[in-house]
Amino acid sequence: MRKVAIVGGGGTKCGKRDANWRELVQEAGKTMFDNIDNLSPKDVEALLVGAAQPERFTFQVHVAPMVAEHLGITPRKVIATTELMCASGQAAIRYAWACVASGMADVAVAFGVEKMFMPDMSEAQTNMTCVLDREWDGVNAMSAPPFFAMTAQRHMHEFGTTKEQMALVSVKNHHYSTMNPLAQFQKEVTVEKVLQSPMVAPPLNLFDCSGITDGAAGVVLVPAEHAKRYTDTPMHIIGSGQVSIGNAINNLASIAEWVPLRMAVKEACTTAKITLKDIDIAELHDCFTISEILEYEAFGWCEKGEGGKFIEEGEPYVGGKIAVNPRGGLLGSGHPLGATAILQTLDIFQQFRGEVPKGRYVSGAKTAVAHNLSGAANVHSLIIYSRD
Amino acid sequence: MGNKQFEKIRRPENIKLPYMLDFYPLEDEKNTRISKFFENLKEDRFTSTKCKACGKLLWPPRIVCSSCLSDNLEWVDLGVEGELYAFSEMRGGAPLGFAQDLPFCIGLVKIGGLLISARIDNARYEDLKIGEKVKLKIVELEDGRIFYRFQRID
Numbered sequence A: 001m002r003k004v005a006i007v008g009g010g011g012t013k014c015g016k017r018d019a020n021w022r023e024l025v026q027e028a029g030k031t032m033f034d035n036i037d038n039l040s041p042k043d044v045e046a047l048l049v050g051a052a053q054p055e056r057f058t059f060q061v062h063v064a065p066m067v068a069e070h071l072g073i074t075p076r077k078v079i080a081t082t083e084l085m086c087a088s089g090q091a092a093i094r095y096a097w098a099c100v101a102s103g104m105a106d107v108a109v110a111f112g113v114e115k116m117f118m119p120d121m122s123e124a125q126t127n128m129t130c131v132l133d134r135e136w137d138g139v140n141a142m143s144a145p146p147f148f149a150m151t152a153q154r155h156m157h158e159f160g161t162t163k164e165q166m167a168l169v170s171v172k173n174h175h176y177s178t179m180n181p182l183a184q185f186q187k188e189v190t191v192e193k194v195l196q197s198p199m200v201a202p203p204l205n206l207f208d209c210s211g212i213t214d215g216a217a218g219v220v221l222v223p224a225e226h227a228k229r230y231t232d233t234p235m236h237i238i239g240s241g242q243v244s245i246g247n248a249i250n251n252l253a254s255i256a257e258w259v260p261l262r263m264a265v266k267e268a269c270t271t272a273k274i275t276l277k278d279i280d281i282a283e284l285h286d287c288f289t290i291s292e293i294l295e296y297e298a299f300g301w302c303e304k305g306e307g308g309k310f311i312e313e314g315e316p317y318v319g320g321k322i323a324v325n326p327r328g329g330l331l332g333s334g335h336p337l338g339a340t341a342i343l344q345t346l347d348i349f350q351q352f353r354g355e356v357p358k359g360r361y362v363s364g365a366k367t368a369v370a371h372n373l374s375g376a377a378n379v380h381s382l383i384i385y386s387r388d
Numbered sequence B: 001m002g003n004k005q006f007e008k009i010r011r012p013e014n015i016k017l018p019y020m021l022d023f024y025p026l027e028d029e030k031n032t033r034i035s036k037f038f039e040n041l042k043e044d045r046f047t048s049t050k051c052k053a054c055g056k057l058l059w060p061p062r063i064v065c066s067s068c069l070s071d072n073l074e075w076v077d078l079g080v081e082g083e084l085y086a087f088s089e090m091r092g093g094a095p096l097g098f099a100q101d102l103p104f105c106i107g108l109v110k111i112g113g114l115l116i117s118a119r120i121d122n123a124r125y126e127d128l129k130i131g132e133k134v135k136l137k138i139v140e141l142e143d144g145r146i147f148y149r150f151q152r153i154d
């Protein structure tokens, strides 16, 4: 296996965009290629496109060749769309990584795109309700908000977590997103503002939930020994873990504790030959405020049930025990499904190069983890990145 | 723009709900090999499949055991009363076909050793408690298909 480097990338501004799916692709693709020296679309041998539901949101399948066509890429080794719902972008990175590591391709693009705003948003809600078992869970309108609402309810019931503690996650991530020009949300929120925002699915208010988002992004992967052709400051993939247990509600490992994440963290640290203490930046999948709280626990930064206290004590801030979501997370930056993981990766790349504003810069960071969950938090995907 | 006339083309104002936007499963024996679940449900029996080889109780109902891959399964009764493990209420953002029901409760129900999701009828969020008993309710679609819900016991 060859060591693999990421040598650059680019992404669009996220949010409700006055642009259609293919225009998001063109915008992100141009930025990506413009940002990388000595790289032309014709050099790309493998293209993996993370796209969760293009057939639903855009009424288009066979989207990887469309991305290739629009960006002048003519892959000769591998081309495919990768779908793993909210982790579709990380799936693209993982396959691109495998292509390069195995020697199958020397230049691979991991791309991600989602156009989620539609003229009738009930269609978008419909799309988001066929992620769990559609015939047995989706049929009960079991989409993400009620599922994560129940996760929050159980965590509050079992461990005494409060809505104020959950709101603090939203406050933190919205604070960092004000310093991220690609982020969907550019305004600070307060605990009061979160608690007073409309109730979506009790106990979750609107600002406990990540938004509906349009966005696209891409990163380029090459063998580490070629990285200097493209940049003096590449970053490297040094480990990963991905665990999937069940999909329908009945077949999850548990509700108020994320067992598959705990397993994936162990696998990621083992393969990267690091311990938790080595991680300087954590880009975690905060699709809901409660998600980030369960993640502090599953990673092992705090004990089970103490995630609420962990944020109350300021530990997941830059300068705390671990900088969690200095990009602004999904809560602040938006969640364009297929593009989310690519945007996380791009931000870690910029953190390592010192290209982010001071207020969210993790000085001297060497190691970072990017995490995505998908479905009913039954699947957890992790990649460990290193500056060296 | 203003004065130009273009030929108007027509499309139907209403179309039948396409199957790919219908959340409810096709239940008859032409479409699924677990149609027995729905036949049992019509007789007020809430059932699932249990593996005769390894004893694993499976949900949703299956034709192959996901524990040992045996296809020697039997139908067993799960009971008609369960316990509410968690719940929430849809206040907005409902998928197509559900908006007219808003607001409505959804819960996770412990029944017969399983944890299943279901609509919880006859209740608002404020009325419900974790651990509360709920009982089976059967609903029928316009086309005769049926499905289960649970409801609060008054």
Ligand SMILES: [Zn+2]
Binding pocket: B051, B052, B053, B054, B055, B056, B065, B066, B067, B068, B069, B070
């Ligand atoms: Zn079995």
